[in-house]
Amino acid sequence: MVERDPHPDAPSRPATARVGMVGAGQLARMTQSAAIDLGVELHVLATRTDEPAVLAGARCHLGGPDDDAALLAFAEAVDVVTLDHELVSDTALAEMAARGHAVRPSAAALLHAKDKLHARQRLDALGLPVPPFAAVASVDDVADFAAEHGWPVVCKARRGGYDGRGVEVVADADAAAAVLARGGAWLVEALVDIEVELAVVTARRPGGQRVTYPVVETVQQGGICVELVQPARIPVEVADTAVALGQQVADVVDGVGIVAVELFVDRAGALTVNELALRPHNSGHATIEAGVTSQFHNHLRAVLDWPLGDAGLRVPAAAMVNLLGPTADAAPGGTRAIDASGPGGRDPVAAALPTALEVADAAVHLYGKASRPGRKIGHVTVTGRDVEVALAAARAAADRLVGR
Amino acid sequence: MVERDPHPDAPSRPATARVGMVGAGQLARMTQSAAIDLGVELHVLATRTDEPAVLAGARCHLGGPDDDAALLAFAEAVDVVTLDHELVSDTALAEMAARGHAVRPSAAALLHAKDKLHARQRLDALGLPVPPFAAVASVDDVADFAAEHGWPVVCKARRGGYDGRGVEVVADADAAAAVLARGGAWLVEALVDIEVELAVVTARRPGGQRVTYPVVETVQQGGICVELVQPARIPVEVADTAVALGQQVADVVDGVGIVAVELFVDRAGALTVNELALRPHNSGHATIEAGVTSQFHNHLRAVLDWPLGDAGLRVPAAAMVNLLGPTADAAPGGTRAIDASGPGGRDPVAAALPTALEVADAAVHLYGKASRPGRKIGHVTVTGRDVEVALAAARAAADRLVGR
Numbered sequence: 043m044v045e046r047d048p049h050p051d052a053p054s055r056p057a058t059a060r061v062g063m064v065g066a067g068q069l070a071r072m073t074q075s076a077a078i079d080l081g082v083e084l085h086v087l088a089t090r091t092d093e094p095a096v097l098a099g100a101r102c103h104l105g106g107p108d109d110d111a112a113l114l115a116f117a118e119a120v121d122v123v124t125l126d127h128e129l130v131s132d133t134a135l136a137e138m139a140a141r142g143h144a145v146r147p148s149a150a151a152l153l154h155a156k157d158k159l160h161a162r163q164r165l166d167a168l169g170l171p172v173p174p175f176a177a178v179a180s181v182d183d184v185a186d187f188a189a190e191h192g193w194p195v196v197c198k199a200r201r202g203g204y205d206g207r208g209v210e211v212v213a214d215a216d217a218a219a220a221v222l223a224r225g226g227a228w229l230v231e232a233l234v235d236i237e238v239e240l241a242v243v244t245a246r247r248p249g250g251q252r253v254t255y256p257v258v259e260t261v262q263q264g265g266i267c268v269e270l271v272q273p274a275r276i277p278v279e280v281a282d283t284a285v286a287l288g289q290q291v292a293d294v295v296d297g298v299g300i301v302a303v304e305l306f307v308d309r310a311g312a313l314t315v316n317e318l319a320l321r322p323h324n325s326g327h328a329t330i331e332a333g334v335t336s337q338f339h340n341h342l343r344a345v346l347d348w349p350l351g352d353a354g355l356r357v358p359a360a361a362m363v364n365l366l367g368p369t370a371d372a373a374p375g376g377t378r379a380i381d382a383s384g385p386g387g388r389d390p391v392a393a394a395l396p397t398a399l400e401v402a403d404a405a406v407h408l409y410g411k412a413s414r415p416g417r418k419i420g421h422v423t424v425t426g427r428d429v430e431v432a433l434a435a436a437r438a439a440a441d442r443l444v445g446r
Numbered sequence: 447m448v449e450r451d452p453h454p455d456a457p458s459r460p461a462t463a464r465v466g467m468v469g470a471g472q473l474a475r476m477t478q479s480a481a482i483d484l485g486v487e488l489h490v491l492a493t494r495t496d497e498p499a500v501l502a503g504a505r506c507h508l509g510g511p512d513d514d515a516a517l518l519a520f521a522e523a524v525d526v527v528t529l530d531h532e533l534v535s536d537t538a539l540a541e542m543a544a545r546g547h548a549v550r551p552s553a554a555a556l557l558h559a560k561d562k563l564h565a566r567q568r569l570d571a572l573g574l575p576v577p578p579f580a581a582v583a584s585v586d587d588v589a590d591f592a593a594e595h596g597w598p599v600v601c602k603a604r605r606g607g608y609d610g611r612g613v614e615v616v617a618d619a620d621a622a623a624a625v626l627a628r629g630g631a632w633l634v635e636a637l638v639d640i641e642v643e644l645a646v647v648t649a650r651r652p653g654g655q656r657v658t659y660p661v662v663e664t665v666q667q668g669g670i671c672v673e674l675v676q677p678a679r680i681p682v683e684v685a686d687t688a689v690a691l692g693q694q695v696a697d698v699v700d701g702v703g704i705v706a707v708e709l710f711v712d713r714a715g716a717l718t719v720n721e722l723a724l725r726p727h728n729s730g731h732a733t734i735e736a737g738v739t740s741q742f743h744n745h746l747r748a749v750l751d752w753p754l755g756d757a758g759l760r761v762p763a764a765a766m767v768n769l770l771g772p773t774a775d776a777a778p779g780g781t782r783a784i785d786a787s788g789p790g791g792r793d794p795v796a797a798a799l800p801t802a803l804e805v806a807d808a809a810v811h812l813y814g815k816a817s818r819p820g821r822k823i824g825h826v827t828v829t830g831r832d833v834e835v836a837l838a839a840a841r842a843a844a845d846r847l848v849g850r
Contacts, residue, residue, distance in 0.1 A: 055502075056816050057791035075479045078502045081796055081812030081824070097461075099483045199515070199638070220666010334807050334829070349803040356735070356761050356829055374626070389460035392485055399753040403738050408485030412460050425760055 062120030063095070064107050068409040068418065069126040069322045069338075070095030072330065076338035082346075087116045095126070099409040105331050108132040117143040123323050123344045124299055128155045129202065146248065146298040146345040147320040154295040155320045159200045159229045161295075168294055170287065171314045173306070174232040184218040184230050191232040209265050220281040233236040234314060240305040241272055241325030242288025245340035245350050248298050253340065253353035255291055255333065257281045258325045260304070266416070267324045269363040269436070271429040272332060272355065276307070276359075283313055291318060300341045302326060323417075324364070329353075329425045331405050332360035357425040361433035363440040365391065365420035367413040391419055397442045398422070404439035418446075461487040463750050466524030467499070468511050472813040472822065473530040473726045473742075474499030476734065480742035486750075490519045490530075492626040494562065499530070501814040514538040521547040527726050528703055528749045532559045532720035533606065550652065550749040551724040556819070558699040559724045563604045563633045565699075572698055574691065575718045577710070578636040588622040588634050594638040604631035613669050637706060638718060644678055644709040644731030646692025647753050649744035652702050657744065657757035658693055659737060661685045662729045664708070670820070671728045673749035673767040673840070675833040676736060680711070693721055706747045728822075733757075735809050735827045736764035761829040767844040769795065771817040793815055795823060801846045802826070808843035823848075 063070045066088035072253040074095055077084035085101040086093075096102045103119065105112025105159075107127070114136035117123050122144040135149035154161040162175045176187045177272030178197075188195050197218060199208030211233060212218045222228055239260045246252040259274030260267050274281060284305055292301035295318070304316040326337030335343075335351025343350050368390070390411045398406055408420040422439045423434040462485040462686050467474045470492035478499055481488035489505040490497075500506045502772045507523065509516025511531070517538035526548040539553035558565040580591045592599050601622060601719075615637060616622045626632055643664045650656040660749030663678030664671050678685060688709055696705035699722070708720040708728030730741035739747075739755025747754050772794070795817045802810055805828075812824040826843045828836040 056796045056812075056814060058796040058799045058812060071482060074503065075482050078475060078479050079809070081799065091779075097487075099478065138839075225832050248626065335809070343803060346800075348800040351803065352806040392460045392462040395462045395485065396750075396752040399747060399755065402753065402756040405483070405739070405755075407483050408460075408462060410460060410485055416574055 050235065057081055057350065059083070059122070060085060060120040061342060062087065062103075062123045063100070063126050064113065064116070064123065064130050065126035066093035066100065066102070067096035067126050068094045068411070068420075070098050070100060071098045071409055072327075072407070073126070073322065073341060074098045074100045074306065074340045075330075076336060076342055079339065080342060082342055085116070085120050087112065092410075094409045094411055107131060114138060114141070117141070117145075119240060122146055122345050124341070125152070127321065128152060128319070130414065131154075144345075147301075148296065148298070151295045151297050152320050155296075155318055157201055158198050158317070159227070161318060162229065162231075162368075165291065165294065165315055167186075169314070170290060170294070173316075174235050175313050176230050177230050178222070178230045181215050181219045181222060184212070184222070185228045187232075189217075194233050196231040196233050197221045198229050198231060199307050200229055202226070204334045207265070215360065219375060234306045235309045236306050237311070238274070238276065238307045239316070240276070240284050240307060240313075241270070241323065242284050242303045243326040243329070243337055244288050244292040244297075244301045244339065245299065245344045245353065246292050246297050246301055246302075247344050247350065248347050250293065251350065252289065252292060253350045254285050255329055255353045256338070256355055257284045257288075259324055260327070264416075266366065266418070267364060268366070269361065269433065270325055270328065270359045271433055272328050273359070274427075275429060280307060280313070282312070287313060287315060291315060295320070299345045300326065300337050307415055324421075327421050328360040328362040328409075328423050329355075330407075330423075332357050333427050356425045359429040359432055360425045361436045362421055362423045363433070363436040364418055365422065365440055365444050367391070367415050367419050368416040368444045369415040389413060391443050394443050394445075398439045401435055401439040401442070403435055406439060406443070413444075447521070461485055463487070463526070464489060464524040465746060465749065466491065466502070466507075466520050466527045467530050468520070468527065468534050469530035469813075470494075470497035470499035471503065471530050471813070472498045472824075475502045475813055476731075476740075476811070477530070477726065477742045477745060478502045478504045479734075480483055480740060480746055482822070483743065484746060489520070489524050491516065496814075498813045498815055502631070514797065518542060518545070521545070521549075526550055526749050527744055529746070531558070531725065532556060533613070536560075536620060548749075551705075551802065555699045555701050555713055556724050558701075559722055561605055562602050562721070563631070564732045565627060565722060566633065566635075569695065569698065571720055574694060574698070575716070577638050577718050577720075582626070582632050582634045585619050585623045585626060587825055588616070588626070589619050589637075591634045592619075598637050600635040600637050601625045602633050602635060604633055606630070611669070638710045639713045640710050641713045642678070642680065644680070644687050644688050644711060645701065645727065646707045647727060647730040647733070647741055648692050648696040648701075648705045648707075648708065649703065649741065649748045649757065650696050650701050651748050651754065652751050654697065655754065656687050656693065656696060657739075657750045657754045659730065659733055659741070659757045660759055661673070661688045661692075662732070664729055668820075670822070671768060672770070673764065673765065673837065674729055674732065675837055676732050677763070677833075678725050679833060682695065684711060684715070684717070691717060691719060694721060699724070703749045704730065704741050720731070728825075731811075732764040732766040732827050732829075733759075734811075736761050736829045762831045763833040763836055764827060764829045765833055765840045766827045767837070768822055768842040769826065769844055769848050770813075770850045771795070771819050771823050773819040773823040793817060795847050798847050798849075802843045805839055805843040805846070807839055810843060810847070
């Protein structure tokens, strides 16, 4: 008995398509599950062989997202190229398209997720609501903006930020100076007095056909999504406005695949567009269990230009809680040993899984990532008739895994 | 950029457990999706590298289910051994247990699925309802049985049958002689005048804790399940009796993991046990979308002795239609070309997928198997408020894939 390459290039393999995803994190990992259902052969461009999607069995090509040669070779191996994160070489994406490869979303669409100033300018020019913003080159620019809109303001790195990184609320000019001293290009925004944060997830095909999931209500801490409920607990008029905005943004940027639009609702009830993502998004995770079609299935269907699945929910309500790696002093709530002792069986979150599963209606997703403080290592979804009940159960299971 | 072994034995891998499944067909493939969610490292003992579960990324060990050396080495690599089919070497299973490996289900439990005479005798001795049966060694034995119970009778191979193979309805002694002439051990059963066929799927832990899914109503053609609805359209008293029978059988055989019990309801309303399976079963496939916990998640949880998930449905109703490879003259209904052209993109069923996806609420599962007439190559599930509506939609999508 020998362990062999499980993926020989057998010409008789009845795969429906080969999709290449740049990046091999948890979004690619969950896309692999959808790919299994659809008979799609998912390839990932990974930087390491122990990344979440590779552990889940996606076909592994090694290379970084800034390695143009690796990206171009990757494109040759698949029918369509898509992404599990935005930080992919612009030049490689442009060259892929020039060589006739299907790149979905396109480099031009992706720029709205990569470059926050570009997104703000574009949406603002089209009359879509965004918070007041300005490009800044100096502390004086920040101070001028604050003089008009008031302190504190939000400094955002134009590129490279995610999960709260590159987003800083600054209270005065000294704080702004410290942020700008890090280097790179920054913009500044007025701080929105947030009542609730929403997300609208749309799947869109190349020709513009799209479906949109019910609005998600998210709770962010330190710029990281910690939990969500779906549908959002908001008046129907607000939900309708949010969906219309999410769809307009998806159309305006000409997104293909999942387009997730984060929205602020301020205390006066006004909606503004926060960030957007052109890939499966944390705010869509509950659709795995709650959706007639998950965002991962619909991302594949959209980038393959296949008919999209119903974006409705199968259930009245769902809640999802992210598992963020606990800090050293917060041990997982469960201390019971597990029956199995795999090579990494001593990982505290993995070891706590059986205890979490005592919450019998909790769907636990672990990403195969080693636990580090604050790192997204999994999530828990619970569906039901009522968002509050579902949220309580999801939190209970999550507490047992990460000892919040 | 190189393609490397995606599964190095990194000691830091935070897997929750390593489960070894003997066999790498569609049941192992769907178990791989559940393993991804749970952070479980699924290993399969496959005879070829293009089997469904290997294509889905389960860790591949090559070896046959009758290769004792391969089976014993496989057991060394995992925390617990389980199965995706029954035809596994008895001696290897016994030796694994003797060496202290966790084998779930046990060889003794598995014998009830491998040996139909053993199952009949055991259940009959315990007073559980089974059709009249007898071991037969000659045509005279069959004729004697028929003299008591009437022609036609059902001849069943004691071992090795599945999906209708090894099950023959014979009308007279000549037909019986032709069947027995094939060799092997046979039993004979009275032909039940079937009103409806049911299946009861239970997940059971080593200590006996179990959960049971709502009763499934199946439609069989030529011994192969072609479609099902869940919950079954039967009076609640019949459902209660069916569940009680399914649970009794699971307990009596001391099954661990999924235990599926197929039941006949005759035209007088009496229930008898037909076959049983000690593994995830076709009758449980709709639980992927319809169940709070799928049978594949619960199979893993049961064999790992982890708390079981809720076996209720998230939805009022579900229907599933199997995709059986079409015969040469029945082309898939859809003729539209797909956008992608993978190495096996010309497979007619794979090529018909986009057309089937126009049925927007259909969840299509393709197993990565080349299409051959009558072969199970996938299934379609639709959930909803009403089994009839769901069944119509599932059939519509299936028709587009296999041109029924």
